[in-house]
Amino acid sequence: MLLAVAGALAVAGLAVPAARPAFAASLTEVTAFGSNPGGMRMHVYVPDVRPASPPIVVAMHGCGGSGPGFYSGSEFASLADRYGFIVIYPSAMQEAGFGRCFDTWSTAAKTRDGGSDPVSIASMVSYAGRQYGGDLNRVYATGSSSGGMMTQHLLALYPDLFKAGAAFMGVPFDCFAGAADYPPGTSRCTGGAMNRTPQQWGDAVRRVVPGYSGPRPRVQLWHGTADTLVPYQLLQESIEQWTNVFGLSQTPTSSDTPQPGWNRRRYADATGAVQVEAYSVQGAGHTLPSSGMAAAAIAFFGITAEPSVPPSSSPPVTGACRVTDTVNAWNNGLTSTITIVNSGAGSIDGWSLVFTLPAGQTITSGWSATYSAPSGQVTARNAAYNAVIAPNGSVSIGFQATHTGNAAKPTSFTLNGAACAVS
Incomplete structure (x- = not known):
């Protein structure tokens, strides 16, 4: 019909x-x-x-x-x-x-x-x-x-x-x-x-x-x-x-x-x-x-x-940031602790951190941020209590993930659209 x-x-x-x-x-x-x-x-x-x-x-x-x-x-x-x-x-x-x-x-x-x-x-x-x-x-x-x-x-x-x-x-x-x-x-x-x-x-x-x-x-x-x-x-x-x-x-x-x-x-x-x-x-x-x-x-x-x-309604673009990523891996799992440092002169009020997970990695849980995708390109966005990062201040977030043999770290991070130094 x-x-x-x-x-x-x-x-x-x-x-x-x-x-x-x-x-x-x-x-x-x-x-x-x-x-x-x-x-x-x-x-x-x-x-x-x-x-x-x-x-x-x-x-x-x-x-x-x-x-x-x-x-x-x-x-x-x-x-x-x-x-x-x-x-x-x-x-x-x-x-x-x-x-x-x-x-x-x-x-x-x-x-x-x-x-x-x-x-x-x-x-x-x-x-x-x-x-x-x-x-x-x-x-x-x-x-x-x-x-x-x-x-x-x-x-x-x-x-x-x-x-x-x-x-x-x-x-x-x-x-x-x-x-x-x-x-x-x-x-x-x-x-x-x-x-x-x-x-x-x-x-x-x-x-x-x-x-x-x-x-x-x-x-x-x-x-x-x-x-x-x-x-x-x-x-x-x-x-x-x-x-x-x-x-x-x-x-x-x-x-x-x-x-x-x-x-x-x-x-x-x-x-x-x-x-x-x-x-x-x-x-x-x-x-x-x-x-x-x-x-x-x-x-x-x-x-x-x-x-x-x-x-004015968009998150501010940060001029300087630094990211440290510490990974602990086992068999087919890992945890990642990411520290975001505001190395600029101004305060950051509201942030999103974008990075790409290596192939085969999938986030199963996370803390201190919300994660918009479990694999591929991931956006981690601030929680209500850690939205502000003062000059020289830092925020730590993390997640647990599975992997298929590649437990490497992401190679680059951007904070509110600006590239961060990685250490």
């Missing part, structure tokens, strides 16, 4: 109504949008000022929420007013024991043309193309928690429809084994022990549309480091899935901190195009998106330019 929907979408993309009705800039419910096996409700926000073929963004709430609630509690509608895109707000109707959630667990929902919520959402997109002249070549998905899970779900099911997605606090596609595996506390997926190989995660996506060779949707991932409801470690599982789908290395091509507390890893292809990017939001629990994150998502989609960051 969804193959038919996809065909209708392609046709609808070429047939913009000659005369559109006037729309008030308010949230509107649509009751007859097409095939709706999930029994979902559809609300849509169409800004007064928009281009002839505006982009379409599907914005999805978390468990227990609703489309109107996500409209009121997120920044996507105000961004739509500013940049002229349509926002679809689906409301999930599937009861999951703790409120209504988007179905990302059933066999029907994990099968293209299978039914349930994904079919309903595809119908909503088709309707937006027909009724409002939405550009079906610029369709994007985003959502929080259950909506973040559905975001990754839709990117796997409809790589020919969605061009990109931004998932907040989600899980990889095919993480849930079934309805009994969904509720937190009893779920293998969100129970804190989920660990598959990148190949296994990638194969789960490739099986959905066998033989598909077209472009894949670009993926943006967000997760709070203090999230325990949907554990933070699932961010790494999602990274592994999508980098594998794109055939990319597990090592990021770049890493930075575009906003204080937002540690970003980017994974670019051979042309330099970023296909996957992941944000570790320091100290955040199950509370995303917070202010400014919707704008970053819209920028990732390409609807707007990347939002500028006031220079």
Whole structure:
């Protein structure tokens, strides 16, 4: 059935109504949008000022929420007013024991043309193309928690429809084994022990549309480091899935901190195009998106330019620093104690230390800092109690790691973007 929907979408993309009705800039419910096996409700926000073929963004709430609630509690509608895109707000109707959630667990929902919520959402997109002249070549998905899970779900099911997605606090596609595996506390997926190989995660996506060779949707991932409801470690599982789908290395091509507390890893292809990017939001629990994150998502989609960051909000660049790294290794494990010395004249207030672990090393635990990646390029960011390093002062941090025979130290360190002397 969804193959038919996809065909209708392609046709609808070429047939913009000659005369559109006037729309008030308010949230509107649509009751007859097409095939709706999930029994979902559809609300849509169409800004007064928009281009002839505006982009379409599907914005999805978390468990227990609703489309109107996500409209009121997120920044996507105000961004739509500013940049002229349509926002679809689906409301999930599937009861999951703790409120209504988007179905990302059933066999029907994990099968293209299978039914349930994904079919309903595809119908909503088709309707937006027909009724409002939405550009079906610029369709994007985003959502929080259950909506973040559905975001990754839709990117796997409809790589020919969605061009990109931004998932907040989600899980990889095919993480849930079934309805009994969904509720937190009893779920293998969100129970804190989920660990598959990148190949296994990638194969789960490739099986959905066998033989598909077209472009894949670009993926943006967000997760709070203090999230325990949907554990933070699932961010790494999602990274592994999508980098594998794109055939990319597990090592990021770049890493930075575009906003204080937002540690970003980017994974670019051979042309330099970023296909996957992941944000570790320091100290955040199950509370995303917070202010400014919707704008970053819209920028990732390409609807707007990347939002500028006031220079004063970025961690200061240190002029001089020195790092000492002491490693104690055994069999296939090691500990590393890193001392950061501020050898400059000014105080450092807020810091991030970036270094690259030798191949085969993986951090399993750490102290006195938060670590944004377990292997490859690592960003260690200050804890609340050691953010300030006075002139000639120092801070010591450390971690424990496994290794496969190479227990060497990183060869270079940068503190707030500036190279440090290594002793």
